Amino acid sequence: MLEYNASQASRRDSHGSDAPYMQIDPRLLLSSIVHDFNNLLTPVVNILEELQHRRDSTRRELGKIDAAIYCAFRAKVLARQLLDFANPRPAMPEPTDMRQLLAQLEQVHASVLSPDIRLTMEVADRLPPAMIDQQLVERALLNLVLNARDAMPAGGDLTIAVDLAFPPSTKTGLPKRMIRLAVSDNGIGMEDRTLKMAGQPNFSTKVNGTGLGLATVRQIVESLGGGLSITSKPRHGTTIDLWLPAMWASSSK
Ligand SMILES: Nc1ncnc2c1ncn2[C@@H]1O[C@H](COP(=O)(O)OP(=O)(O)O)[C@@H](O)[C@H]1O
Ligand SMILES: [Mg+2]
Structure with a gap:
């Protein structure tokens, strides 16, 4: 199957006519939330990495810390992708x-x-x-x-x-x-x-x-x-x- 989308970029604007205070660009709102979310994850990853290097942790505890680091890392990747998608920078060809x-x-x-x-x-x-x-x-x-x-x-x-x-x-x-x-x-x-x-x-x-x-x-x-x-x-x-x-x-x- 072939699908070509060069001229089909869909644009969806949401303008709540009867609630002017609601006229916030949803993409801007999303990117600001994701930005904060990403910032909150940074100390989580740092603390987990510190715990990972403690010498007195058991094997079981280390396994749990590894899993938590993996999840936090995936959340950061997701945040990055959401940011790129919600707030693409203009192309400079x-x-x-x-x-x-x-x-x-x-x-x-x-x-x-x-x-x-x-x-x-x-x-x-x-x-x-x-x-x-x-x-x-x-x-x-x-x-x-x-x-x-x-x-x-x-x-x-x-x-x-x-x-x-x-x-x-x-x-x-x-x-x-x-x-x-x-x-x-x-x-x-x-x-x-x-x-x-x-x-x-x-x-x-x-x-x-x-x-x-x-x-x-x-x-x-x-x-x-x-x-x-x-x-x-x-x-x-x-x-x-x-x-x-x-x-x-x-x-x-
Ligand atoms: N090269 C590929 N071969 C098979 N399926 C693919 C391929 N690229 C994309 N897909 C399908 O399209 C979906 C969406 O891809 P994508 O938007 O990159 O999201 P993600 O990789 O996170 O699933 C994939 O989950 C997969 O089902
Ligand atoms: Mg993919």
Whole structure:
């Protein structure tokens, strides 16, 4: 299945007409709560780490402290993801060499993958620069790499490929070639229902999932004027294409 969302960014404003004091941007409110939540967790983690180093703790106590540190750490990750999602910074696109960007990230990606996942990079020749915000695309790519890792618990192949292609048809305008950044795995794939829901904030099929990864990725590519499409088959694998604007030297192609 293909889904392309370049021009479909939905915007929901809530303006309570009869209660002006309620007109607080819910995203701002959420990010301020999450910010405080994150600040409160910092001393919790610090205290637990101190306890972890006490010499008089029993093995059982240490086990409990480890579990508490793990939970606090996960809560911090969740807070970070909620903050990024609720309060995305504006994109600052600049011409970016995709080959260079992938080379820079190779070690980062390898460090989050287990040795039984083979990572391959394929970059087409003579690509125009992508007009992207490098930091944001790095964040999007890391989310996709982590999802691919989770989809291959027993190992497999992960390919990150970049080329020029026509995005799936959109309602607006003539199709124009864009930079396609494709992340493919041969993992568990997605059932139809998962494929329909993937990318909805808070949708996750994982025990410890936040369901914010793909929603953040979508938000990032749409902020750059691009889109996202997903192809997946249960037990065969998944490809997520990010469609990014290219910088053309002369008139558009
Ligand atoms: N590469 C993939 N292979 C299989 N399923 C995936 C893949 N990427 C995403 N998904 C599905 O989409 C859901 C949402 O992903 P995401 O938004 O990143 O949240 P999370 O990773 O926290 O679950 C996942 O829980 C999973 O069901
Ligand atoms: Mg994820």
